[in-house]
Amino acid sequence: MLRPEFTVRRIGERYDRDEVDALVERILATANRTTPPSVTVADLRSAAFRTPIVGTGYSAREVDDFLADAEQWMPDRPERSVDRSAPAGPQREAPLFTPVRFREGYNPAEVDDFVDRVMATVNGRPVDWPVTAREIRDVQFSPVRLSEGYDVQEVDLWLEKAEGWLGGA
Known part of the structure; x- marks a missing residue:
């Protein structure tokens, strides 16, 4: 997984850059399995960051979107239930490009x-x-x-x- 690049903002809804960077590093280590799982889906859902009073911060919307996406990469993510009694739906075919x-x-x-x-x-x-x-x-x-x-x-x-x-x- 690549490290995300968030927009840096001086005004508006923004999060403390150091706090976000620290959590992102833990997320990447967990998702890439370079350390034992240290971030859980619950951690992502409850993450809170300070808003800088002065100076720059990361776009709150972009960080929130990233955290929502990151749930899929966590080892403890909820599994989708599959009804094994129902026939499997049609599988989509990979494209062939010119x-x-x-x-x-x-x-x-x-x-x-x-x-x-x-x-x-x-x-x-x-x-x-x-x-x-x-x-x-x-x-x-x-x-x-x-x-x-x-x-x-x-x-x-x-x-x-x-x-x-x-x-x-």
Whole structure:
């Protein structure tokens, strides 16, 4: 999991940067399993930060969104109940994108890795870090120009559709 980048604000709803950074480090260590679990879903739901009286802070909305997304990465996250008696729903198919050359495209390795995570998430298969609608909305792939890449418009249209599958549209 990558470290989030929050907008720094001087006014408005904002959280103390040091307090947020300390919790984010613990979240990353727990999610990446580099330490024994030290953050729980309850910790994320009860997290509270000071608002700086003067100076800068992180956007409260962005931090709150991150904490909500981070629940999916915690070892103690609530499991979705699955009714085993009901027939399994249709599995969504992974897309096939048109390769492009000599015009800008997206890095195929990055796109393929992300698509694998999206497909595992929407099809209910095990995945280390389930994808969220927000992550789909915010993802950025490296552009390629001289080597083969994936058609930018096709990938962007598919991302919009995938965001809808996760309730983000």
